[in-house]
Ligand code: SF4
């Protein structure tokens with residue numbers, strides 16, 4: 001039995017570089033095996049484009065198994081496509097019908113300037129991590145595991161938060177392009193564990209200040225992030241971030257760092 | 273920078289101000305509604321409520337000052353957040369869908385319903401408050417009856433009450449989420465309360481003109 005295939009019409013955002021205006025180009029993608037993943041479908045289209053001497057569609061990807069957070073585009077208005085808790089690389093063409101038209105756009109946010117086509121610069125998320133999304137420990141012998149008791153519920157909540165792969169779909173989905181779900185996941189997974197407590201106040205203030213500086217929007221509780229997050233990160237984490245932040249601001253000696261003003265470097269790649 | 277200023281200049285700080293001032297308005301709505309329902313007791317009951325309220329004197333003045341300050345904060349923060357959020361996504365999506373369970377018509381219209389409520393509040397205060405209306409000649413009940421005898425005003429008033437209900441529907445649970453009070457133990461309650469209180473406010477205030485026309 002020959003594998004089942006479908007014919008699709010793709011409307012893909014093409015943009016030569018950060019300064020280019022960008023536009024949608026329509027491609028006919030025929031004979032796409034339904035067993036292919038979404039990215040494999042784009043690979044097939046790209047191979048055909050290359051044969052025709054055209055510029056292939058640029059898109060980000062790495063692991064292709066839903067764990068690295070590199071892939072992502074907006075498919076018919078949905079970051080990572082229509083499947084629940086699924087990254088774009090794990091989305092399969094069997095979810096589409098023969099004759100479907102698929103509109104493919106890059107993640108849109110001021111803090112995520114387009115590099116080329118569907119590839120966007122998400123270094124802003126790395127900068128937020130650099131501002132405080134870590135714990136400072138001296139390496140050495142691993143301590144006795146039972147010397148630091150962790151309540152099971154905290155361990156589970158921390159683990160759930162730690163499954164965030166930093167893909168940025170929450171920013172793309174948010175009507176305000178807010179990064180609160182990402183930041184809240186990172187804050188939560190450290191704040192819930194004893195190892196994260198010593199720097200919790202400093203971390204909350206620094207990461208929020210950096211998030212604001214990079215030009216992300218403000219959360220207005222639309223919950224779109226939670227709907228589109230491929231890892232099912234819940235907005236209860238955002239509530240925890242809000243608590244951690246106000247606690248740090250009001251009751252800790254830490255101060256909100258003032259990051260240098262001016263155009264944040266993450267935005268200098270272009271983007272209007 | 274002063275730590276208070278820098279705290280409330282951050283995105284989360286601004287949202288705390290939004291949430292806390294919003295909660296104050298919710299409380300005000302509840303008290304205001306309970307007071308207004310005395311209309312169902314007839315002209316006397318309503319006038320006596322109004323007199324008792326004004327007899328509070330300095331307490332009433334303090335509440336008014338607090339509400340005006342909260343309004344100023346809520347409006348300034350709301351406008352700031354609105355423009356910052358628009359700036360955060362300079363290029364819009366060609367196709368913009370929701371997966372369901374996310375944004376609602378209530379959450380998406382917050383800035384606009386908010387603006388409409390401001391217009392209403394100004395209209396309302398100039399029409400009934402003791403600062404704009406001479407109360408020496410008329411009782412509170414007469415002021416309200418006269419106002420509601422204008423059909424156009426009644427229609428407009430009812431539309432505004434639906435708008436207030438929309439704002440409350442997203443605002444109530446949202447305020448609790450923002451101040452960090454989201455827990456599986458009680459968030460389902462606040463979400464239900466959001467819907468129920470929105471209906472109570474919409475229906476409670478919205479049907480007052482009818483109550484009065486029935487009474488006359
Ligand atoms: S919270 Fe979810 S959507 Fe946002 S970066 Fe993490 S995994 Fe991606």
Ligand code: FES
Nearest residue numbers: 062064069071089
């Ligand atoms: S390519 Fe790694 S998560 Fe999709």
